[in-house]
Amino acid sequence: MSVNVFLVLFCCVAVVLSQGTGSGNDGNLRLCIVEGRGAYKRAPTHCPVLDKEKAGIECVLGTDRLDCLRRISKGTVDFGVFSPEDLVAAQWANIDVLVTNELRFRSKPFARNIVAVVNRRILPDHSSTLHAVLRNSTLCHPGETMDDLRPLSETLSGYLERLVLERSCDPTLSNTENKLKALADFYWQACKAGPWVPDPNRDAELKSKYSSLCAACARKCSADDPYWGNAGSLTCLADGVGDVTWGEADDVAAYFKIKNGTTLAGAENFAYLCRDGTWRDLSQEPCVWLRRPWNIIVAKRKASEAVIRVANSLSDSGAVVGAGWRGALAALLEARAAPAAALRPPRAPLDYLAAAHGFREAYSQPACDPPRHIVLCTTSLLANNKCEWLSEAGAVYGVAPPLQCVRREDTAACLRAVRAGECDAATAGSDWLVPALRDYNLTAVLHEVTPIVEKTNTIVAYVNSDSQISKMADLRGKRAAFPRYDGAAWHSVKHYITQHEKVSCKEYVESYFKEICAPGLDGKKCYEEGEADALKSLVEGKSDVAFISMNTYNTFKDSAAPLSNDMKKIVPLCPEQNQKYCFVSWSSLGHIFAANNITLTRKHELINVFTKLDQLFGKHPPFHNPMFSMYGAFNHENEVIFHSNTKSLAPSTVLKTHPYDKIPYNLELIVSNITDFTCDFGAKVAPSLIMLVATLVVFLINS
Structure with missing residues (x-):
């Protein structure tokens, strides 16, 4: 073995043994990784290698x-x-970290260099302003995506647009429509293909209203259009359809074959347009409008030098992939090549981003005056913290108006705040569906939906198998246990029985059941509010039927809790009309409520903001691993603001589409057809009215 090889091996071993400043066992460095959404998981494959080889x-x-x-x-x-x-998010949230290494996979200082390319036919004879050169031209827009890759994120696209356009701040238009109007007013026409907003119906409305922004497209102004994306926008330009586009400098060079000696025919008709209104030949060094940095390794201050030594060892060894702990570490870091030389000294996020021309500016664009926000009401400190992080993450990706968070003591207080106009939206489960509509004059603008029936909010009638109750009609005259009064179970059962047993609402409340325990009804409290106590009432023989969810039943049936031993005789009672699913009703996991009287523009903005957040941070592609998780745990707690089983946020129209339209007894659709809640009001306030009348009578007698 040569001395040089020995020294390299010695240095590598020293790296492993000399960490000592980490937060893990024996001073090991702790690497935080986020698993992707695909089938392949890095941690089970590569983390054991680090442990086995004692990599530190x-x-x-x-x-x-x-x-x-x-x-x-x-x-x-x-x-x-x-x-x-x-x-950027770390900067806004005052996170104290340092950037130690860049993860480059090409020998270039920046991951992306965005340039503008124009057809020379629009260039004036003499130097001019950017505004004058591009006014009334045709734009080949590369489109926008919800990720960091190609074509452009909405934030970066918006920044490039605003370097040219004057801002539109019409208070009668939504934030998105103001952007579209500014584009349509400035350019003669364009091909801005791909979705403009997540809601397809609203997307079609906007594309009809601002049709000039689709006029240059080859087909339907969708992401399938030949002129969509980086290559598509360059084709739009090369075909002579458009006059200007933005693109990645390497893509432009490759498309026009600038560097391989066989320049594309007609390339001489195009030029780079600079931000100052000047231009350059395509054969010259391009003038860059915006640079995006590489992905980076970030460390806590105390461990930054140790992290640099580990990262540099990947470069020193030259082994980015393959066997051993270095190959495992490279895979966990998703390093396609050895990390670039360490930043010396390690830099604060703000200082690191400053080197990328235009990047920081893209995230600090001035808003309209007065600024707009979507104010979300939360009910705990943890929920408010999650809301604020969601707001930061959304702002990074250009979600506008930005989310703003306020805190109230409970759900009822949040619904009151929305009704009073103090907040724009509040989230709540299906137990609040009727009260929100009836008592607070709100509407559910979006629902937390999942196509998996077992994960929805279901209401099932559970009975004792020895009770001789075999059909729903047998429940007349029995003792009923509800989780609470006025919730999803209460209204589901009331609707089912009044519809199928042909009884009046008044009869149902007053005499259908021999006895009702529903905490909150007539001021009674036979047990604590909640599904577990309603089930316990049935198991202990204090009730004949309990109306609870499948989830609660399965939780206790499969758990080691004491109640599980007594549940062997508890069985579901399936409605005759719903033997397949066996529930009395099902509803979405949660709802986003807004005031019933908000303007249509404000409603569009609210829906657009939350559906964009859902696309970015929900359970959708394209992210390999997300910046933020709307439906995941937050600070190790689940079900914070949104439910973990939520698949997506959707308007009520989704309930009439596949697969939801095939599942009977949806509570949202049932409630949407109810216009008279008199029965519920009567049952709820009758005791207080009687007491009020009695007090008044006593007062009159005594006076």
């Missing part, structure tokens, strides 16, 4: 990248891989 590095699974950033800032983990967009 431990794996910690984070919920999302911002979760990892918070952990690094708190010192519970030491380093991780992040995007430059994550650093």
